Amino acid sequence: xxxxxKPRSRPAREHQGRSWASPQSRALDDHDVEALSRWQLSLVQxxxxxxxxxxxxxxxxxxxxxxxxxxxxxxxxxxxAATVRELLESPHAEWLAAEVRECRDEGVRVITELDxxxxxxxxxxxxxxxxxxxxGTLLPSDRLSVxxxxxxxxxxxxxxxxxxxxxxxxxxxxxxxxxxxRGIDAAAHRATLAAGGRTLAVVAGGLLEIYPSEHQGxxxxxxxxxxxxxxxxLRFAPRRHAFPRRNRLxxxxxxxxxxxxxTLRSGALITARHxxxxxxxxxxxxxxxxxxxxxxxxxxxxxxAKLVESADDVLEELGPLVQPVPxxxxxxxxxxxxxxxxxxxxxVLQAISTESTRIEEVVVASGVAIQRVLATLSVLESxxxxxRIGGDRVVRRPR
Numbered sequence: 001x002x003x004x005x006k007p008r009s010r011p012a013r014e015h016q017g018r019s020w021a022s023p024q025s026r027a028l029d030d031h032d033v034e035a036l037s038r039w040q041l042s043l044v045q046x047x048x049x050x051x052x053x054x055x056x057x058x059x060x061x062x063x064x065x066x067x068x069x070x071x072x073x074x075x076x077x078x079x080x081a082a083t084v085r086e087l088l089e090s091p092h093a094e095w096l097a098a099e100v101r102e103c104r105d106e107g108v109r110v111i112t113e114l115d116x117x118x119x120x121x122x123x124x125x126x127x128x129x130x131x132x133x134x135x136g137t138l139l140p141s142d143r144l145s146v147x148x149x150x151x152x153x154x155x156x157x158x159x160x161x162x163x164x165x166x167x168x169x170x171x172x173x174x175x176x177x178x179x180x181x182r183g184i185d186a187a188a189h190r191a192t193l194a195a196g197g198r199t200l201a202v203v204a205g206g207l208l209e210i211y212p213s214e215h216q217g218x219x220x221x222x223x224x225x226x227x228x229x230x231x232x233x234l235r236f237a238p239r240r241h242a243f244p245r246r247n248r249l250x251x252x253x254x255x256x257x258x259x260x261x262x263t264l265r266s267g268a269l270i271t272a273r274h275x276x277x278x279x280x281x282x283x284x285x286x287x288x289x290x291x292x293x294x295x296x297x298x299x300x301x302x303x304x305a306k307l308v309e310s311a312d313d314v315l316e317e318l319g320p321l322v323q324p325v326p327x328x329x330x331x332x333x334x335x336x337x338x339x340x341x342x343x344x345x346x347x348v349l350q351a352i353s354t355e356s357t358r359i360e361e362v363v364v365a366s367g368v369a370i371q372r373v374l375a376t377l378s379v380l381e382s383x384x385x386x387x388r389i390g391g392d393r394v395v396r397r398p399r
Contacts, residue, residue: 031114037062038112040096042130043233046083049127054078095233102234108207109134119143125252125278129231133207135219136227142200145175146314147254147275149247149268150184150261151293158184158261158293161285163191165258168311170197175226177202177254179246180215184260184268189222199226200253204246205238206230229253247271248278255318256281258308262296269296272305281317283308316384344368348376352386352396359392 041047041062047055055065058076065087073084086092103110111117112131117138122128148166150158166176166188176192178185180201192199201222203210207230210216219228231249232242247270251257257275259282262268272282284305287294301307306317341349351357351365359377363370377394380386386394 043092043095045086133230136223142175145254147177147250147257148188152183154183159187162187162260166191167195201228202249204242206232206234206236208234211238248274251275258283260285261293
């Protein structure tokens with residue numbers, strides 16, 4: 001995959017060097033220094049995710065990479081001479097100092113794999129980003145997410161399906177991830193916001209170069225109740241090759257990718273391909289057989305994607321989630337539906353075993369009156385969290 005070109009010039013600064021540290025900043029610990037070193041490396045032309053991994057494997061840390069001399073860098077297998085020159089000669093320390101200041105001024109947070117907010121979803125893909133620029137907030141519950149993508153030239157049918165599915169999935173507790181593009185992406189973001197859900201927008205350019213420009217307002221709304229994310233420097237103008245890179249992040253942040261409407265050459269199919277390569281689920285919504293924007297989805301269905309008619313099709317396919325995450329109360333939950341439970345429903349659920357449990361035992365263990373237990377069991381059963389066995393027994397569905 002082609003590496004993006006990095007910024008080639010910055011305003012002149014009084015100090016330059018290969019290692020950055022602000023004289024006004026607090027004392028930096030080893031974690032801070034390594035995180036800043038990774039950020040600095042990300043600004044070097046030719047150092048994308050794959051080259052970065054090669055350098056880290058060879059030197060052990062980004063800090064050691066920045067301290068390496070010419071002979072040490074030339075000893076890295078497969079490292080191009082041009083990248084060696086960039087590492088030694090470009091004023092990337094100066095660029096980092098400017099980028100740090102601008103991120104602070106713009107309210108943008110930068111995270112690396114060293115930060116908990118980076119999360120395991122991205123870390124496990126083949127070419128995880130070196131850094132993420134984030135405007136807004138990332139929550140542990142965002143690990144329960146589904147990408148919803150599609151064509152920029154959406155039909156009325158496609159927009160309606162995107163809105164319906166995004167709204168239903170967000171109400172079920174999932175975070176909706178998309179690419180802030182026109183058409184299906186925008187419909188998914190807006191429907192999620194209208195439903196009071198969380199949505200993440202992954203963009204191809206820098207966070208100060210929102211594309212398309214008419215979505216700057218939408219990006220601001222998303223940042224207030226979710227996050228806008230990029231792996232590019234703040235003022236990186238989006239270019240053609242940056243969009244496939246962006247698409248791997250959309251799928252990489254998600255448990256599965258749902259394609260609502262797409263042509264055979266749509267970028268949404270690139271996102272779906274990344275999802276397959278990352279071992280994530282792929283879903284597709286069928287469309288009219290004579291509609292060009294349905295052909296991509298039909299091709300995905302022929303290739304083994306799961307057919308989706310409603311949000312239930314996605315929820316059933318995702319099934320029990322392996323990675324437990326904390327809810328708003330800080331308790332660990334493992335199913336999407338569990339995020340929507342109130343305190344009493346959660347207490348009753350926790351009293352039920354994955355083996356046959358008598359309702360009397362649930363009453364005792366939960367401390368809830370039997371009438372309320374019976375009413376709560378009906379709710380839990382409707383949400384497919386428990387199954388009734390006979391008249392007086394219940395079992396929790398495996399996580």
